[in-house]
Amino acid sequence: VEITLQDINDNPPVFPTDMLDLTVEENIGDGSKIMQLTAMDADEGANALVTYTIISGADDSFRIDPESGDLIATRRLDRERRSKYSLLVRADDGLQSSDMRINITVSDVNDHTPKFSRPVYSFDIPEDTIPGSLVAAVLATDDDSGVNGEITYIVNEDDEDGIFFLNPITGVFNLTRVLDYEVQQYYILTVRAEDGGGQFTTIRVYFNILDVNDNPPIFSLNSYSTSLMENLPVGSTVLVFNVTDADDGINSQLAYSIASGDSLGQFTVDKNGVLKVLKALDRESQSFYNLVVQVHDLPQIPASRFTSTAQVSIILLDINDNPPTFLSPKLTYIPENTPIDTVVFKAQASDPDSGPNSYIEYTLLNPLGNKFSIGTIDGEVRLTGDLDREEVSNYTLTVVATDKGQPSLSSSTEVIVMVLDINDNNPIFAQALYKVEVNENTLTGTDIIQVFAADGDEGTNGQVRYGIVNGNTNQEFRIDSVTGAITVAKPLDREKTPTYHLTVQAADRGSTPRTDTSTVSIVLLDINDFVPVFELSPYSVNVPENLQTLPRTILQVVARDDDQGSNSKLSYVLFGGNEDNAFTLSASGELGVTQSLDRETKEQTKSWFQGAKLQVPDAISLENWDRGKPGLRIISRRINIILGPEDMLMELNNFALLRHYLYNSSLSDLFELNIGPSILILLMGFMFNWDLLFLSSTLSVKL
16 A cells, blocks of 8 residues: 655754854955855745745845845945844744844954054144153054954154154154254154055144243344434334344243333333333433443243343433533622632533533623623633622622523522621721719719720721720720620719819721720709808907997908809808897808907907808708898709707707798898708608708907
8 A cells, every 4th residue: 555645844954053154255346245054944845845035134234035045245345344243043834934143253354454543643842841751642443353454553664863753553653863843843744544454544744833932032232322303203213123033933022121221211122122211311410321221022821921122322412401500609709808700619510511512601790880700611700890898798699500402491599699808997086075974972883974986897897995085094984895885983072073074995806806986074063061161260250349330340251162153152140149130241251240248248249150051851952041132043962961969959949040031030031941851860860851051150350
């Protein structure tokens, strides 16, 4: 029996392995067959028909033929884009299926050249970088792998000096030598990056050498000199400095200053190196400047600055901007006897200008009376006329000093010339003769007259001192040497010396005194200071008794009084002893008998008669003492007589008798007797104010 078993689809397709690893070169083109996949299905017939599909991982880069199982690249593979794929492939017989994992590795081919990270490399390197330092690095990449991706760096022959060393593996540049920006500011190298497959690329590498501040500014000259007019306007240019700095950029930017020599700040230097006038100049204040101008660069901090200096000598040229200034004093002295052509003083002026601007000429403005002249060049003022201080004691001269600038400037000063006195004038008395009358009882110390002498000189030469050089033998007078007042020095007595003729001298106090004299005539006026004195006292006269012819003059009494004038005119009166009124006494002193006398009755008669004169202490007036003769007014001093106790009664009696007589006699109507206070008690005695001075005498009449 032939039994034919009909197949049923009870077996799945089976891949030879569950996982397959493949390596595929990159650059396989689109449609290229990679491999054919085969799955075995134990079934037969239609149940053994297998269909292939890619379940996942194709990434549009692969496809599989569903019938043949061919694995085909759908686009060019690029390892650098994707180097690995993991495909899940399924074999399906319509009912059952099985899967297989295919891991595809895309193997590299040298299809890439190295690529630098930048299209151009540019590096800034400070010029003071130390040799051996890493200064730059280039980087190239190659998408290939393995040897094809290994890059080697090479510098072409551009770096002939070998300034830089390029590490072929790392691409790092090291500096091999000292750089100098001032020698070469940049370097350009061609660098090649080559992979192991021989592919390469080149690039430009720029090394920019950065300036560092390693060069000082340099003046074109070590020193400068110039001259300026002192009136150069503020802001004017004096000098322009040419300064160079080999550095670059900010390191070559410069700042200027004046380090010294300009204490007043009269100059400035701007940022362009232009020296200018900052303040007004004055050659007379400072004619020369020695400036130290400093320049420094301006590197950024913390870099240090470089500084240079230059000396600048500036001479100021003069303009005539200062008038002469007088230095000489404004007061001078000259003796009045100075000879003509003597230099009185020397005018001296200075002009702070220079050259002709400082040359000075002198003149006198309006010379006074042709007394003075001045030297044009030397300024010596000379006397040209005689001086007399007593006429003109001082002169004011106006001296003009003019410089020789163009235009000229001038100034003036007033000089006072004081004429010094010399002792050339005698003192001169105001009067050649002075006359004065004084009472002889003038008290000691009383000024009686003052003389005056004037001296035209001045100072000690004009100071006058007075003295009595003659006529003052007994020193009755003295004179005040300064005021010229003549004073009574001792009691005077007209009866001894009635007149004085004093020779008074006035002498100045010059070194050689000059003198003048004057006469002072002093006449002493009499005062009633003498008591009458009877020439013969007592008197004795014999008179016959029983005279028939009566009255008869029997005696002429005579008294003497040394006073003068009315003070010496005497009147006589009987004072006592004539109780019977037998006698009369005339005012002229004639004693007469008026009655017949009887010897047997009175053998001897004593009579008091008195010569009296009136002394008036308080301006008492005597009118017509001599009856009809001109009256006399006498002003005299009061005489004080101090009486002792023993004399008191007698004197009081006499005083009482006198007063009784005056008031009760026929003389009482001739004058007024004004007696002051009668008695002043003083100690044990009495003081009387006597109003009459009298002298009594005793007359004895024998019959």
